[in-house]
Amino acid sequence: SYELTQPPSVSVSPGQTARITCSGDALSKQYGYWYQQKSGQAPLLVIYKDNERPSGIPERFSGSSSGTTVTFTISGVQAEDEADYYCQSADSSGTYVVFGGGTKLTVL
Amino acid sequence: QVQLVQSGAEVKKPGASVKVSCKASGYTFTSYEINWVRQATGQGLEWMGWMNPNSENTGSTQNFQGRVTMTRNTSISTAYMELSSLRSEDTAVYYCARGCRSSSSTPAASPWFDPWGQGTLITVSS
Numbered sequence: 257s258y259e260l261t262q263p264p265s266v267s268v269s270p271g272q273t274a275r276i277t278c279s280g281d282a283l284s285k286q287y288g289y290w291y292q293q294k295s296g297q298a299p300l301l302v303i304y305k306d307n308e309r310p311s312g313i314p315e316r317f318s319g320s321s322s323g324t325t326v327t328f329t330i331s332g333v334q335a336e337d338e339a340d341y342y343c344q345s346a347d348s349s350g351t352y353v354v355f356g357g358g359t360k361l362t363v364l
Numbered sequence: 365q366v367q368l369v370q371s372g373a374e375v376k377k378p379g380a381s382v383k384v385s386c387k388a389s390g391y392t393f394t395s396y397e398i399n400w401v402r403q404a405t406g407q408g409l410e411w412m413g414w415m416n417p418n419s420e421n422t423g424s425t426q427n428f429q430g431r432v433t434m435t436r437n438t439s440i441s442t443a444y445m446e447l448s449s450l451r452s453e454d455t456a457v458y459y460c461a462r463g464c465r466s467s468s469s470t471p472a473a474s475p476w477f478d479p480w481g482q483g484t485l486i487t488v489s490s
Binding site: 300 | 410425470476480
C-alpha cells in the first residue's frame with residue numbers, strides 16, 4: 257500500500273514560520289494537496305497542485321515540492337492557524353487516494 | 365456558492381447498514397466526482413472511494429470493497445454512501461467531498477477535494 261509520512265506535531269510561536277513536510281515515493285509523479293482541519297470542523301483545502309492557493313486562503317500559506325517531498329509553509333503564524341494539517345496525494349497510477357497521518361500545529 | 369450538505373447523525377447496531385446522503389448545490393452535479401472519507405475520533409482521514417455521478421462508475425479501497433455502495437440521484441443532485449455489516453470500528457465521522465481536477469490533468473492525476481460536506485457521525489454500538 258502507498259503511504260504519505262508527516263511529522264505528528266509542529267510547534268511555533270506567533271509570527272514565526274511553520275513548515276510541515278510530507279514524504280512519499282509517488283510525490284515525484286503526483287501533486288501534493290494540503291488541508292486544514294480545525295477542531296470539530298470539516299477539512300478545508302488550503303493548497304492544491306503543490307503550490308496553488310485557493311481563493312480566500314491567506315497569502316501566508318504556501319506550498320512547495322522537491323523530489324518525493326512536499327512542504328507546507330505558514331509565514332507569520334497566527335493563533336488562528338492552530339489546527340491539524342493533512343497532506344493528500346495518490347499512488348502513481350492515480351487509482352488510490354491517500355492522506356498523510358496529519359500534523360498537529362500548535363501555536364505557543 | 366458550492367456546497368455539500370450531508371444527512372444527520374445515526375446510531376446503528378453491529379451488523380446493520382447505514383446510508384448517508386450528500387446533497388450538492390452551486391455547481392453541475394454530474395461534472396465532478398464525489399469522494400467519501402471517514403475519520404474515527406482522534407484519528408486521521410481515511411479515503412474510502414469515489415463515484416462518478418455522470419456514469420455511476422465507482423471505485424473503493426480494498427478495506428471497503430464488498431461493504432460499501434455508492435449511488436446517486438441526479439434529479440436531486442444527491443450522492444449516497446451505504447456501508448453494510450457495520451462493526452464498532454466503523455464508528456466515525458463520514459465526509460463527502462467533491463473531487464476536482466484541472467483541465468490539463470491526466471487520468472492518472474490525483475484529484476483534490478473541495479469543498480467537503482459538514483460530516484455525518486455514525487455510531488455503531490450494541
